[in-house]
Amino acid sequence: MAAFAQKLSADMNKLRTSLLAIAFLAPTAAGAQRVDPVYVEDRFNQLQQSITLLTGQIEQLQYRNQQLQQQLEKMQADYEFRLDQMEKGKGGGTPRPPGGAQAAAPVPAPTAPAAPPPGAAANAGGDQMYNDAMKKLQDGDNAGAERGFKAFLQNHPKHTLAGNAQYWLGESYYARKDYQNAMTAFAEGYKTYKASPKGPDNLLKLGITLAVMGRKADACQVFAKFSQDYPRATDLQKRRVDQERQKNGCG
Amino acid sequence: MRTIKAFVAMAMMLAIAACSGQQEQAAGATTTVTPGSVADFRQNVGDRVFFDTDMSNIREDGRQTLTRQAEWLKKYTNYQITIAGHCDERGTREYNLALGERRANAAKQFLVAQGIPAQRIQTISYGKERPDPVGSDEAAWARNRRAVTELQ
Amino acid sequence: MMLPRRSTILGGAALAAGAAAVPARAQLTIDMTRPTFEPVPIAIVDFAGDRVGADIANVVRNDLQNSGLFRSIPPGSFIQKDVNASAPPQFPAWRQIGAAGVVVGQVSQAGGNIKVDFRLWDVVVGNQAAGLSFTSQPANWRRLAHIIADAIYKRVTGEEGYFDTRIAYVAESGPGNARVKRIAIMDQDGANSRFITDGRTIAITPRFSPTLQEIVYMAYAEDRSPPRVYLQSVDSGRRELLGNFPGMSFAPRFSPDGTKVVMSISENGQSDIYEMDVRGRALRRLTNTPAIDTSPCYSNDGSQIVFNSDRGGSQQLYVMSAGGGGERRISFGEGRYATPVWSPRGDWIAFTKITAGAFGIGVMRPDGGGERMLASGFLVEGPTWAPNGRVLAFFRQQPSSAGRAGSVTLHQIDITGRFERQIPTAGDASDPAWSPLIPQ
Numbered sequence: 001m002a003a004f005a006q007k008l009s010a011d012m013n014k015l016r017t018s019l020l021a022i023a024f025l026a027p028t029a030a031g032a033q034r035v036d037p038v039y040v041e042d043r044f045n046q047l048q049q050s051i052t053l054l055t056g057q058i059e060q061l062q063y064r065n066q067q068l069q070q071q072l073e074k075m076q077a078d079y080e081f082r083l084d085q086m087e088k089g090k091g092g093g094t095p096r097p098p099g100g101a102q103a104a105a106p107v108p109a110p111t112a113p114a115a116p117p118p119g120a121a122a123n124a125g126g127d128q129m130y131n132d133a134m135k136k137l138q139d140g141d142n143a144g145a146e147r148g149f150k151a152f153l154q155n156h157p158k159h160t161l162a163g164n165a166q167y168w169l170g171e172s173y174y175a176r177k178d179y180q181n182a183m184t185a186f187a188e189g190y191k192t193y194k195a196s197p198k199g200p201d202n203l204l205k206l207g208i209t210l211a212v213m214g215r216k217a218d219a220c221q222v223f224a225k226f227s228q229d230y231p232r233a234t235d236l237q238k239r240r241v242d243q244e245r246q247k248n249g250c251g
Numbered sequence: 252m253r254t255i256k257a258f259v260a261m262a263m264m265l266a267i268a269a270c271s272g273q274q275e276q277a278a279g280a281t282t283t284v285t286p287g288s289v290a291d292f293r294q295n296v297g298d299r300v301f302f303d304t305d306m307s308n309i310r311e312d313g314r315q316t317l318t319r320q321a322e323w324l325k326k327y328t329n330y331q332i333t334i335a336g337h338c339d340e341r342g343t344r345e346y347n348l349a350l351g352e353r354r355a356n357a358a359k360q361f362l363v364a365q366g367i368p369a370q371r372i373q374t375i376s377y378g379k380e381r382p383d384p385v386g387s388d389e390a391a392w393a394r395n396r397r398a399v400t401e402l403q
Numbered sequence: 404m405m406l407p408r409r410s411t412i413l414g415g416a417a418l419a420a421g422a423a424a425v426p427a428r429a430q431l432t433i434d435m436t437r438p439t440f441e442p443v444p445i446a447i448v449d450f451a452g453d454r455v456g457a458d459i460a461n462v463v464r465n466d467l468q469n470s471g472l473f474r475s476i477p478p479g480s481f482i483q484k485d486v487n488a489s490a491p492p493q494f495p496a497w498r499q500i501g502a503a504g505v506v507v508g509q510v511s512q513a514g515g516n517i518k519v520d521f522r523l524w525d526v527v528v529g530n531q532a533a534g535l536s537f538t539s540q541p542a543n544w545r546r547l548a549h550i551i552a553d554a555i556y557k558r559v560t561g562e563e564g565y566f567d568t569r570i571a572y573v574a575e576s577g578p579g580n581a582r583v584k585r586i587a588i589m590d591q592d593g594a595n596s597r598f599i600t601d602g603r604t605i606a607i608t609p610r611f612s613p614t615l616q617e618i619v620y621m622a623y624a625e626d627r628s629p630p631r632v633y634l635q636s637v638d639s640g641r642r643e644l645l646g647n648f649p650g651m652s653f654a655p656r657f658s659p660d661g662t663k664v665v666m667s668i669s670e671n672g673q674s675d676i677y678e679m680d681v682r683g684r685a686l687r688r689l690t691n692t693p694a695i696d697t698s699p700c701y702s703n704d705g706s707q708i709v710f711n712s713d714r715g716g717s718q719q720l721y722v723m724s725a726g727g728g729g730e731r732r733i734s735f736g737e738g739r740y741a742t743p744v745w746s747p748r749g750d751w752i753a754f755t756k757i758t759a760g761a762f763g764i765g766v767m768r769p770d771g772g773g774e775r776m777l778a779s780g781f782l783v784e785g786p787t788w789a790p791n792g793r794v795l796a797f798f799r800q801q802p803s804s805a806g807r808a809g810s811v812t813l814h815q816i817d818i819t820g821r822f823e824r825q826i827p828t829a830g831d832a833s834d835p836a837w838s839p840l841i842p843q
Binding site: 374 | 578579580581582584605607608621627628629630650651653654667669671672673674695697698711713717718739741742755757781782784785800802803804806807808809833834
């Protein structure tokens with residue numbers, strides 16, 4: 001842009017020279033069409049001032065544009081960082097020793113209950129029940145947690161945390177190696193609360209449970225479904241699905 | 252804003268050009284010095300034009316003065332002239348040298364456009380090095396933003 | 404002139420001792436970048452062995468005190484009067500008067516020259532913090548004192564000193580409408596001032612070459628021809644025109660390696676920036692706009708040039724590559740920005756800023772960020788860096804009244820803006836240009 005303005009100025013200088021030449025030479029050639037040199041000079045100065053003004057405005061705009069871009073990049077980096085932190089918080093809460101059946105650790109650990117969204121009427125009174133059940137799960141009281149989540153789901157089937165409760169109900173079975181009930185719970189979670197934030201986790205854990213039960217073909221089908229239904233799952237979930245597909249020799 | 256100013260100035264300039272004959276008569280009436288002398292030029296024509304802050308375009312009052320200067324210089328062709336550009340003290344030294352040069356050049360271009368040969372005109376800038384008058388108020392600064400035509 | 408020879412005594416030992424005693428040394432060190440700190444209290448004992456010893460101590464006291472980082476304890480309050488220059492002082496006696504450091508020295512004759520040994524004792528820890536020895540002609544005793552002050556400054560602040568330097572400036576005299584303006588050079592502390600131009604025409608904007616052997620400045624001619632840039636040898640006084648152009652040439656400044664001078668040249672009211680090869684006098688145009696491009700200054704590594712231009716409607720700062728091209732505006736604050744000067748460390752660009760009613764001296768990062776104002780007033784202008792990039796000098800002009808020109812004085816200020824101090828000059832003075840450290 002600066003180069004453009006420079007070239008414009010250079011061109012204008014040439015223009016002025018030739019106009020002034022005309023202004024002085026013209027009278028002898030064609031007196032009637034004489035160009036007033038003061039007028040030429042004025043026009044020239046006006047145009048030059050316009051260029052200066054434009055140059056200044058362009059500089060300001062470029063500067064503001066650059067600032068906005070930097071701001072945007074900062075916000076984007078911050079946003080990605082936060083998302084990453086949230087994923088880590090979900091995925092890495094309670095590490096379990098590798099090996100054995102326990103190696104198939106639940107993707108979301110019970111340390112980070114999803115923050116309940118702003119309360120709707122359906123949520124009334126449910127939060128306490130949910131939190132109590134979650135507390136039991138964290139304390140290792142799987143049977144207590146099972147009762148708690150079941151009661152919560154009976155009383156508040158439309159609660160925003162219902163999908164989560166269904167998932168943790170499955171987890172309470174899974175932890176006790178009750179894979180049959182776990183499978184049912186996760187399948188129910190996927191079917192009923194497909195669009196809930198825990199939908200992908202329910203489906204993923206359903207596949208993992210099927211795999212643990214030796215139903216590899218079913219598990220592979222579930223993992224394929226996962227990629228179809230949840231293209232916007234988190235990277236962590238997608239990686240886990242890939243791992244599981246590999247582990248179970250899915251095509 | 253500037254463009255508007257420039258247009259107004261131009262319109263007025265055209266009006267002045269139409270009645271410049273009267274101007275000369277009026278100036279002639281106050282003559283008490285030898286016509287064609289340096290004193291004549293300073294007293295009856297006016298040797299300096301003034302500028303707005305940080306500007307180098309010739310204002311309306313300056314156009315009148317420079318038009319009179321051009322008429323006078325066409326009549327008394329024995330003089331070479333130097334136009335000295337000056338600034339007020341409200342700028343930095345080096346920039347003001349350049350600004351003074353630009354003011355001197357603006358006055359020169361005006362005279363050239365009025366038909367004074369460029370070869371008769373030299374320019375020099377004093378930046379803010381030669382204040383006249385010496386002072387630190389708006390009135391003094393306004394008088395210092397000037398281009399002075401000196402006869403040789 | 405015979406330059407002083409520098410040799411260290413106990414240099415290595417002093418360093419080793421210093422490194423071992425980090426925590427306790429706290430009071431004989433100062434971090435000048437911290438927002439608040441107390442000046443380091445220091446006692447400088449008159450140097451023994453020769454009458455000039457007291458003068459040397461005085462110069463050291465002034466240098467350190469004037470930096471704002473030290474408080475020189477008045478010698479009248481010293482308890483230990485008989486300090487042996489080669490033995491440790493009685494530390495409790497110095498602790499009692501609050502000194503963090505004690506400087507002692509010894510002057511001796513060495514075949515027509517004088518030899519000066521000095522030691523800086525750390526009173527807090529009770530050991531030697533620095534010790535050096537110098538030899539020089541007797542006439543150069545002030546330089547020896549400045550070099551010693553630099554060594555102490557470096558030991559305590561961790562920054563290079565700037566006392567063994569000179570300042571070129573414009574000495575002003577006479578009535579406001581016909582001022583005489585002469586280039587002069589003095590020591591950094593105001594001593595040894597001498598004129599470089601005769602004052603028959605106005606001479607302004609002096610700048611040192613990196614070796615201090617030459618200065619460039621702009622001067623008017625005795626006829627009506629435009630003012631031009633001159634190159635002058637400081638010692639011989641021989642001067643030559645730096646290129647003979649039809650228009651005015653002005654705002655010169657050396658490149659960091661001294662091989663080039665960058666300046667503005669005017670033509671038809673347009674001022675552009677040019678680079679001139681000092682030896683071959685080849686001229687190269689670096690900018691070409693109908694605007695005023697001036698006050699160019701090289702970056703510390705010589706790869707870029709910062710300058711001011713009004714191409715966008717008002718004076719702003721721009722940076723371009725040293726060979727021209729890649730021009731980009733870096734100043735976007737309120738007001739007009741002028742006279743940019745790149746720090747010798749490369750970290751800051753100092754400038755003059757003009758806002759509605761006042762002038763200011765400020766610094767910004769080379770990318771235009773981090774702008775900070777250090778000083779302001781009716782008219783402050785023309786910052787110049789001390790070679791350590793931690794201190795600036797500039798000039799202050801007071802308003803004129805009743806047809807009398809206001810006084811013009813030189814000032815120095817550190818880059819935190821905390822300590823401003825007037826640099827003494829015999830008369831009115833403007834346009835300071837701080838030299839690099841004098842080559843030893």
